[in-house]
Amino acid sequence: MLADSEKPAMTMADIARLANVSKPTVSRALSNSPLVNEATRSHVLAVARRHGYTVNRNAQKLRHKRTNTIAVSMDFDSHRQRHISDPFMYDLLAGVSEALGDHNQDLLLCAPNHNDSIAFQQILKARSADGFIILGQGHREDMLNAFAQSGAPIVVWGAAAEDSNYCVVGSDNYLGGQLAAQYFLDRERRRVLFVGDTSFREFRQRWEGLRDMLSESPQVESVDQLQLNDLRYESAYDAAIRFLDVVDERPDAVFLYSDTAAMAFIAAFRDSGIDVPREISVVGYNDIPSAQYFSPPITTIRQDTHQAGERLAAKLMRILDGETPNSARIRTELILRDT
Amino acid sequence: MLADSEKPAMTMADIARLANVSKPTVSRALSNSPLVNEATRSHVLAVARRHGYTVNRNAQKLRHKRTNTIAVSMDFDSHRQRHISDPFMYDLLAGVSEALGDHNQDLLLCAPNHNDSIAFQQILKARSADGFIILGQGHREDMLNAFAQSGAPIVVWGAAAEDSNYCVVGSDNYLGGQLAAQYFLDRERRRVLFVGDTSFREFRQRWEGLRDMLSESPQVESVDQLQLNDLRYESAYDAAIRFLDVVDERPDAVFLYSDTAAMAFIAAFRDSGIDVPREISVVGYNDIPSAQYFSPPITTIRQDTHQAGERLAAKLMRILDGETPNSARIRTELILRDT
């Protein structure tokens, strides 16, 4: 007996012949068209099922000019090269995967290594996907603006600028900064440090939320920012060690752009004999699963990746259904989790 | 001016007309066929480039009966439901993504929530992908065997059984267990515990490697196994606490099926006032990025996800190129990383 994969594949014409109807009738029966008689439909469906028939999606896509496929862009490359893989990004991917499944969309995972929009444009032109979900705007805002301007259906996870013309889904990063600020105020911290690369808009907004809120408080002596230049654990650890080396007066509170960086900083503090949280209070971001098993458990700001995936997918679906794309900002919820 | 996306898309016929040649000539020029004159080719390419033409991949796939797309199956669903997202699986995905890119294959990410093979079969029949890379065999070995038996081109990350008839890529889990055993022997540990769900073949092999090697040594008093029934952090933590509660004589060495579980166990030990590694030596698995920033840094067995991705992709490509699929076991490298 031939293995399944070697049997000549069934086509719609085969089913039509077997069911004694024409090709269009089979097509209509399978797509629940009201144009086909109910008795005919069930007969056709029975024949199709009996022979394990599945429509050829490529023929369908060609004819429909719609692929029901969403390209999801992840910045794997820069992650790999820098040896960093933030669990948060992957939870986000899982959220998007689930949401797209709910919308019956396939997920084409791409990791374009260029920051120019050509690779992205090609995917649309080649009809490999109907639209894009872009996870992490990184330093590509200009590219994304141009891409959206050209009419591409895209939705981006990130933080919107006043003038972005693409739709952004993201949590309120400014609020995230304020939540951290409040946490420090509640604990009467006086010298606060933000750690992160503020050339990323999301991180900058967190910094601004923190700074603005703390600088209104008379009890706070200083609010500083330590610039990191990449996202690696090692960089964060090294930066922490160097910082401790040169700083005059140590901060008593540190807010970091991610839990991964928080882990690296806490490790550096530990290795320098500093007691967290007694001497330095630390707040991270994202609430990755391992955060609460760290020592000490990390206080962090949780972003809901399930909700994020759902909102990204839902918005993109609406754009594809004809809603005029705009620069909407869709906010997902945030909470500070303290164990 | 119309946005790019609203311009009627260019087809090969348009390019043919613009270049004063026929459709087949354009097709040949674009695919570097030797049948076309060099001068003609460069002229056609110039015209195509000038108009930003991109071939319609769906038409191509339909005609070629080859999609150059690989479906990658991740068990997102069970992860989400159980609130676990092991960074290792995602590093593996990144490795596969990169490798498939190197082979010019698209990556269709699927997270089928059924353990029957129908959803998988459909993807092949619908010609949505040419083959499968399955990350994590889990408890689906029967399904995978049947799927492979039916002739489906699949490659699986996992651990092979003696009688699996699909191709497995994985590290030598038995060796992994031995590495951990050696580590404990070097430190003169006497009461060793393995923690993990041995109904997963990969974990069982690690356990066997550990047990077999330790039971040969007269200095070792006991080698036990603690069964976990899912992969969640919480379960691991709770199991650790319960275990400490009931155990007569504490182990002085614990080997865990993953770094995430190691984190949970170390947290439980810490919360119970046990000093790791002085009182209990711990070895994890996978060397996830945060492992070395944990407190204490986790000794762990590193699996090379980059290499894994490459070997998975390369093997599948060979199968698709006609190599008769077999139940080959392809081994990736392992090292014990101790900081």
Next chain:
DNA sequence: GCGCGAAATGAAATCGGTTTCAATCGTCTT
């Protein structure tokens, strides 16, 4: 100058569906 083979090209068929449009049939109106 003629015939022949190699190189280059194009017309038409093909991949497997969906859609347009015309045809058929029974029913209903007047």
Next chain:
DNA sequence: AAGACGATTGAAACCGATTTCATTTCGCGC
């Protein structure tokens, strides 16, 4: 009983590429 109409159905065109096969063109030997 003729005409109109709605419900079903199928023939043929179409989506946009590739491949088969026939044709044209050109160089070359004799």
